[in-house]
Each structure stands twice: as C-alpha cells, then as structure tokens.
Amino acid sequence: MKAQAKIKDYAQIVHQYYLEGTFTKEDVQEWLGELDCELHDLTKYKIVFSYFDDWYPTRMTVYKSGRIKVETDLDEFP
Secondary structure: OOOHHHHHHHHHHHHHHHHHOOOOHHHHHHHHHOOOOEEEEEOOOEEEEEEEEOOEEEEEEEEOOOOEEEEOOOOOOO
16 A cells, blocks of 8 residues: 555655756656656646555645645546
8 A cells, every 4th residue: 555645755855856957857757657656747836646546546746835636536547
C-alpha cells in the first residue's frame, strides 16, 4: 500500500527541482516512475500525476502553494 503522504512529499521535492532547473520534464517522469506514478501535467504552478492505490486509480495534483488535490473516484483512468 502506498502512503499518499509519502507520494505527496516526493512529488513536492521533484516539482521543486523542476522549478529550480535541476530536473527536466523527462527527469520528473523518470523520478515519478520510481513510485509507479504517471505524469500528466507539469507547469511552474502544479504537477499532476496518477497512480494505483491498492486496486484503485488515484490522481493527485500538487500545487506550488502546497495545496493538494486527490481524486479517487475516477470514471476514466488516467
């Protein structure tokens, strides 16, 4: 079982590296892939990705401000 807090923290760090120019978009995809996450959107304001939490698809949006949006009731995945 993946802990959402762990994934959120990881995504915030990866996003910060992207903003600093340390990571490219490809680097972000690779690093998220380490947690079996699939990147959907990456801007200077947010990072959007999906993963399977147990058997259920989950989409997480981590905003630069620190706000988190988690969607678990997805009709369509991703």
